[in-house]
Amino acid sequence: MIEFLHITKHYKDTRVLHDISLTVQDGETVCLVGESGSGKTTLLKMINRLIDPTSGQILIDGADIAAQDILTLRRNIGYVIQQTGLFPHMTIEENIGLIPTVTGQAPAAVLDRTCELLDMVGLDPHTYLGRYPAELSGGQQQRVGVARAFACDPDIILMDEPFSALDPLTRASLQDEIIQIQSEVHKTIVFVTHDMDEAVRLGDRICIIDKGHILQYDTPEQLMKAPNSDFVAQFIGTNRIWSSPDLIRAEDIMLREVETCGPQLSAMRALEKMHHAHVNGLLVIERASRRLLGMVTARALQAAPDRQAPVSRYMQTDLETIHPQQSMVEMLPVINQDRVALVPVVDDGGRLCGLITESSLVTTLSQPYLSDDEEVSV
Ligand SMILES: Nc1ncnc2c1ncn2[C@@H]1O[C@H](COP(=O)(O)OP(=O)(O)OP(=O)(O)O)[C@@H](O)[C@H]1O
Numbered sequence: 001m002i003e004f005l006h007i008t009k010h011y012k013d014t015r016v017l018h019d020i021s022l023t024v025q026d027g028e029t030v031c032l033v034g035e036s037g038s039g040k041t042t043l044l045k046m047i048n049r050l051i052d053p054t055s056g057q058i059l060i061d062g063a064d065i066a067a068q069d070i071l072t073l074r075r076n077i078g079y080v081i082q083q084t085g086l087f088p089h090m091t092i093e094e095n096i097g098l099i100p101t102v103t104g105q106a107p108a109a110v111l112d113r114t115c116e117l118l119d120m121v122g123l124d125p126h127t128y129l130g131r132y133p134a135e136l137s138g139g140q141q142q143r144v145g146v147a148r149a150f151a152c153d154p155d156i157i158l159m160d161e162p163f164s165a166l167d168p169l170t171r172a173s174l175q176d177e178i179i180q181i182q183s184e185v186h187k188t189i190v191f192v193t194h195d196m197d198e199a200v201r202l203g204d205r206i207c208i209i210d211k212g213h214i215l216q217y218d219t220p221e222q223l224m225k226a227p228n229s230d231f232v233a234q235f236i237g238t239n240r241i242w243s244s245p246d247l248i249r250a251e252d253i254m255l256r257e258v259e260t261c262g263p264q265l266s267a268m269r270a271l272e273k274m275h276h277a278h279v280n281g282l283l284v285i286e287r288a289s290r291r292l293l294g295m296v297t298a299r300a301l302q303a304a305p306d307r308q309a310p311v312s313r314y315m316q317t318d319l320e321t322i323h324p325q326q327s328m329v330e331m332l333p334v335i336n337q338d339r340v341a342l343v344p345v346v347d348d349g350g351r352l353c354g355l356i357t358e359s360s361l362v363t364t365l366s367q368p369y370l371s372d373d374e375e376v377s378v
């Protein structure tokens with residue numbers, strides 16, 4: 001765990017960081033995002049003590065790094081920067097193996113590890129071990145940069161815009177690589193980027209920094225749903241969530257005021273209730289627990305031979321339901337299937353939380369095409 005405690009940084013009279021406090025949990029990828037000059041690199045370089053704070057403390061696993069031996073500290077921290085920082089006169093093998101060799105690991109073990117790391121970043125060891133950095137493309141060099149950061153198997157990896165000089169396709173494939181590697185190794189990663197798309201893809205949490213202040217530190221999902229300022233909203237891009245359907249959950253778009261009735265209500269009363277509420281169906285729930293039992297439609301009740309009978313006799317019980325946390329991507333197949341128009345949202349305990357209707361979906365899907373002041377009626 002990395003903790004920044006009241007960190008400030010001054011250069012002469014200029015304050016570039018103002019009272020920054022933030023915690024990065026073990027195994028978490030945190031993206032620092034902000035405009036040029038906002039202080040991202042300064043903050044990052046404090047973690048491996050390339051820059052010292054003017055005041056405040058940084059703790060790693062509870063210990064103040066200012067009191068630690070700088071080399072021991074850095075050995076536990078991989079570092080990847082935009083300009084790769086590969087040594088041009090060393091082969092790829094020597095570049096990756098440098099620190100492990102310097103720290104006294106046996107040559108055979110270093111070579112094994114180097115091959116393993118090249119494999120990990122998608123480069124064939126036999127092809128690339130003997131090459132020099134200039135004989136690699138920008139993307140390949142950056143893959144080597146990533147491999148090198150993992151060489152000493154550090155707990156922490158710092159990345160400062162590692163992919164920003166690469167073309168979009170190469171960049172996307174390196175992002176995939178990082179996601180894949182991270183799903184296996186669970187390092188603590190602090191990743192600086194200008195690119196909000198990159199931050200949303202990679203970050204478990206995103207810290208938005210402006211002029212040396214933290215504006216918001218949250219999950220990508222929360223930032224999109226609840227930006228705490230106009231700046232954050234603008235930075236994130238207001239329509240971003242609509243282009244990330246996997247981040248839209250049933251609970252975000254469900255109707256919460258759902259017309260319900262108990263199983264004992266007579267068919268006739270249920271029809272009256274629908275008439276008054278202007279709906280053509282009711283969800284049948286167990287009153288005390290709100291457990292969903294079924295659904296009755298006006299059509300079924302109008303055809304009912306005995307309108308004094310309880311609705312439970314005419315309700316449909318084989319309902320498709322979804323969980324409040326299910327994403328839009330998971331919902332669509334359920335909704336498309338049999339052209340179900342109403343899908344109850346039901347929690348782990350079988351309790352009714354809300355209802356997805358065709359119109360709530362249509363509203364959601366049309367959101368990006370509407371200006372802010374246009375009202376949609378459901
Ligand atoms: N050695 C220095 N002396 C004086 N000012 C500095 C020094 N290093 C950085 N700064 C200033 O500190 C501020 C933060 O710089 P920093 O490099 O952390 O920004 P950044 O967010 O990483 O920007 P970019 O996205 O352009 O890399 C900037 O205004 C910069 O000019």
Ligand SMILES: [Mg+2]
Pocket residue numbers: 040041042160
């Ligand atoms: Mg920077």
